[in-house]
Amino acid sequence: MRILIAGGGLSGLSLAAHLAARTEPLGPITVVDDDGGRPIAQAGWASWSDRPGLLDTAVSRTFDRFRVHAGGRERIVDLGAYRYRFVRGDDFAAAVTRMTSRHGGVTFHSGQISEIRPAGEGAEVLVDGEAMYADWVFDSVLGPEPPRADAWLTFRGWHVRTAAPAFDPAIPTFFDFRTSQRRAASFLYVLPRGPQEALVEHTSFAPARTRGVAEVKAQRDALGEYVSEVLGLRECTVGREESGSLPLSTHPVDRGRGPVLAIGTKAGMVKASTGYAFERIQTDSAAIARSLALRGHPFDLPKPPHRYRVFDAALLDVITRDPAQLERIFAALFDRSSAEPVLRFLDETSSVVQEGRLLSGLPPSLYRAVARRHR
Ligand SMILES: Cc1cc2nc3c(=O)[nH]c(=O)nc-3n(C[C@H](O)[C@H](O)[C@H](O)COP(=O)(O)OP(=O)(O)OC[C@H]3O[C@@H](n4cnc5c(N)ncnc54)[C@H](O)[C@@H]3O)c2cc1C
Numbered sequence: 001m002r003i004l005i006a007g008g009g010l011s012g013l014s015l016a017a018h019l020a021a022r023t024e025p026l027g028p029i030t031v032v033d034d035d036g037g038r039p040i041a042q043a044g045w046a047s048w049s050d051r052p053g054l055l056d057t058a059v060s061r062t063f064d065r066f067r068v069h070a071g072g073r074e075r076i077v078d079l080g081a082y083r084y085r086f087v088r089g090d091d092f093a094a095a096v097t098r099m100t101s102r103h104g105g106v107t108f109h110s111g112q113i114s115e116i117r118p119a120g121e122g123a124e125v126l127v128d129g130e131a132m133y134a135d136w137v138f139d140s141v142l143g144p145e146p147p148r149a150d151a152w153l154t155f156r157g158w159h160v161r162t163a164a165p166a167f168d169p170a171i172p173t174f175f176d177f178r179t180s181q182r183r184a185a186s187f188l189y190v191l192p193r194g195p196q197e198a199l200v201e202h203t204s205f206a207p208a209r210t211r212g213v214a215e216v217k218a219q220r221d222a223l224g225e226y227v228s229e230v231l232g233l234r235e236c237t238v239g240r241e242e243s244g245s246l247p248l249s250t251h252p253v254d255r256g257r258g259p260v261l262a263i264g265t266k267a268g269m270v271k272a273s274t275g276y277a278f279e280r281i282q283t284d285s286a287a288i289a290r291s292l293a294l295r296g297h298p299f300d301l302p303k304p305p306h307r308y309r310v311f312d313a314a315l316l317d318v319i320t321r322d323p324a325q326l327e328r329i330f331a332a333l334f335d336r337s338s339a340e341p342v343l344r345f346l347d348e349t350s351s352v353v354q355e356g357r358l359l360s361g362l363p364p365s366l367y368r369a370v371a372r373r374h375r
Contacts, residue, residue, distance in 0.1 A: 001027040002294075004125055005252065006016070006113050007140035008033030009040060011264025011281045014097040018282075021054055026291025026292060028105045030134070032127050034112040043089035044190060046172075047278035048343050049311060050081040053157035054282070058095040061086040067341070069176040073330035074119075078170060084172060086191065087278070114143050121356060123259045126318075136259055136298060137226055138288070143266025147251035151316045152212035153275040153282055154184075156219040156243040157201030160227060163235035165195035175203075177327040178230045179222045179297040185319040185326035188226045192328035197318040205248070207320040219243070248298075250313040261288070261298050272312040274346055281311035304348045307355075325365050332361045 003019065005012045008031045010086065016031050063084040065076050100106035113126035118124075122135040173190035180186065184204040191199040202222045227233050246265075253268035255261055263269075269284060270277045284301070293298035319326040333342050341358050344350045350358070359366075 002134045003029045004134035005031045005138045011140045015027045017096045018285040020100045023291040032109045041090040046279040058087045058352045059085045066174040068334045077339045080338040112168040140264035143262045147249045149247035152206045152246045153246045154205040159239040166251040167192040167198045181323040185323035203315040301368045317369045
């Protein structure tokens with residue numbers, strides 16, 4: 001069985017590693033990437049996890065609590081069984097290279113993909129105009145028609161360095177609402193690298209009509225104000241700036257088309273209420289590899305219960321209509337000594353009873369939005 005992975009970013013490389021880790025013979029695997037856009041060495045992903053993972057050697061920073069600031073109150077929240085982790089793109093690529101070189105059957109091919117089309121029992125991928133055949137194609141590049149976006153997550157971050165120690169290297173700030181909510185539901189996020197270095201990021205949930213086009217000046221003003229007024233950093237330099245815009249959709253993606261299966265962002269792996277995808281992509285890669293190895297096809301994948309989509313849709317509905325609600329909802333959700341129940345819910349692994357307990361203290365606007373979804 002010949003396997004081609006279209007795109008060697010987070011999902012393509014994760015899948016290559018998970019396939020290479022299987023003990024069953026799966027045939028040759030080719031990863032095709034155009035090395036363009038955003039080099040993986042410059043990427044980095046934060047995520048939370050409560051279990052060991054295949055690519056844990058790539059984790060460079062681990063935290064067991066985080067700071068939240070909402071409703072005029074700051075608290076340090078323990079993560080319980082979870083750890084918040086950061087993986088640098090270059091460490092991730094190196095971990096995947098180690099895993100796939102042990103396997104021996106994985107090839108990396110540089111080229112631009114323009115089309116993926118059915119051919120015989122499998123599919124042909126056009127790479128720089130040349131057709132490459134595979135029995136199974138995993139596509140993180142072209143994908144099916146994207147579903148309608150319910151909202152956009154827009155963010156802009158500054159890599160800040162200070163003259164004197166200013167950050168607690170053991171505690172990231174998961175969210176801090178001390179910024180304007182006038183344009184969109186927004187918060188600041190701080191990921192420390194050390195006492196004098198951190199990524200400070202402004203994040204907004206923008207309505208669908210914005211199409212993810214951020215107001216750059218407003219983002220920079222908010223960052224500047226947070227750094228100088230809220231954090232009170234006087235002597236600091238801003239190094240690299242990074243920004244992005246992610247469509248958030250609660251609509252399911254029809255990811256399988258014959259021998260082609262969409263993966264990563266194209267498969268709807270970005271969680272609509274958080275914008276996080278790293279752990280979901282790891283879980284999905286493991287499930288695809290298991291299905292391929294045990295069933296001979298990649299479609300035996302778990303389907304998360306529908307109620308999580310309803311919650312995500314209700315949340316986006318509420319906060320894009322009334323941005324101030326996000327702070328109220330987050331303040332209520334994280335008003336506990338451990339974030340574990342919230343993270344379990346966001347991971348879509350909580351029980352209905354746990355969810356009942358978790359959601360009972362949330363603002364009524366959220367329930368009204370859930371009711372609207374069921375009309
Ligand atoms: C700036 C940013 C920061 C993010 N941070 C986080 C985070 O901290 N935590 C988290 O959980 N999620 C994060 N996400 C969301 C998500 O995890 C990432 O977008 C993730 O990279 C998605 O993986 P992917 O494989 O779908 O896409 P990518 O990682 O973008 O991979 C796609 C690959 O395909 C290649 N490619 C594209 N077009 C072609 C073509 N025509 N031919 C050949 N190759 C092609 C690209 O070069 C790329 O290597 C972030 C997203 C962005 C945009």
